[in-house]
Amino acid sequence: MTTHSVQTTLLNCLFDYQDMEAYKDRVKQIHFELENSKDMTGWINYPLMDHKALFNEIEDLKSEICINADVFVVIGIGGSFLGARAVQEALSPYFGVLKEGIEVIYVGHHMSGAYLEQLIHYLDDKEIYINVISKSGSTMETALAFRVLRQYMEKRYGENAVNRIIVTTDPERGILKNIAEKEGYKQFAIPSNIGGRYSVLTPVGLLPLAVSGIDIRSFMDGAKNAALELKAVDLMRNHAYQYAVIRNILYNEGYSVEMLASFEPSLKKFHEWWMQLFGESEGKERKGLFPTCVTFSTDLHAIGQFIQEGSPILFETLLHFHEIDGDYDVPYDSRNEDGLNYLAGRSFNEINATSKQGTALAHAEGGVPVIQLEMQKLDAYHLGYLIYFFMKACAMSAKLLEVNPFDQPGVEAYKKKMLKLLKNEPLK
């Protein structure tokens, strides 16, 4: 096991590893199905391809944007923004922005008029570029926000607006593609065989991440190594497949909720990316684990009671990074009125790691299965690795459930009803 791999461990062994052995052949069969499929599986080998020209293009554009703008506005929803926002938030300082980048703001991921009004007001005294991202090119939330911001750019920059609007979409079709062609906007392609929630390693994620100051080459190196390591067909050598199998065993044992838990608040948005990946990939045909998330220790004081003693419906997947940049030591205080001098000289990260251990032990004792995913360091390289790990595990997991990991037919239902209501058409 190399240090950059995700180490998957089941902390409280509720089943025998022989149960896992029984999956070996099925996993092997699915592995080859995925490797040989041409159906939305472009993400499997994407990190292994030569992207030097793309990286150069993105880095040149990033330099131009950082010279000419204070804010980069990304318009997108679902897979067209969750991944970039997740990695950006995980790797940016809690207060302020990375010195290598500028502020990146997201819009078009809901329909709050208040948010849009305040955003426009916020942008008024700043220089901006916008990047609209949509695979289909016609998602309502994204299209509406783009309509507003495109007009805003034209008002602010006149003829020059065209140089500050970037479109990331399908290379061949869609309304957004047509608009970009007609107006001459700079374009980036989302490969046709990569779906939204599997697209963060393409320009969908790479351009916003580069502009926010993240080292996209290191990020993609992590993904590339994951793509190489996780090609292992043998279940016992492939941690992504092991994670998928453990999930499947627990699902078959009657658990219906998987709770992703981290101890670093900057990972909150990463949880949201993970929730879309697994929720949209597996939640169909009345099957699938409901993905939810918590940030500890904050949520131990909110939902911890339920986890420990509530309905036994959930298992927990703990994300743990051994090294986190930045730490603070507990000071000695001669008054010791709070009785905390026994912690003096220890660091907050050390105490946090101990609280993770204690939480895992307590939850395991409470009958909650605890899977631990360990990574060496919270940085661009390891997040690139982890993202690929989850995508590979998710595809395997959905296939074990016998559902299609790459479609999302249920999402259309709300869209149809909303359109009928907006157009005043009969609902039936």
Ligand SMILES: O=P(O)(O)OC[C@H]1O[C@](O)(CO)[C@@H](O)[C@@H]1O
């Ligand atoms: O990139 P698009 O086509 O705008 O889609 C955004 C998101 O909407 C969904 O299609 C669901 O409607 C997601 O699967 C997708 O990530």
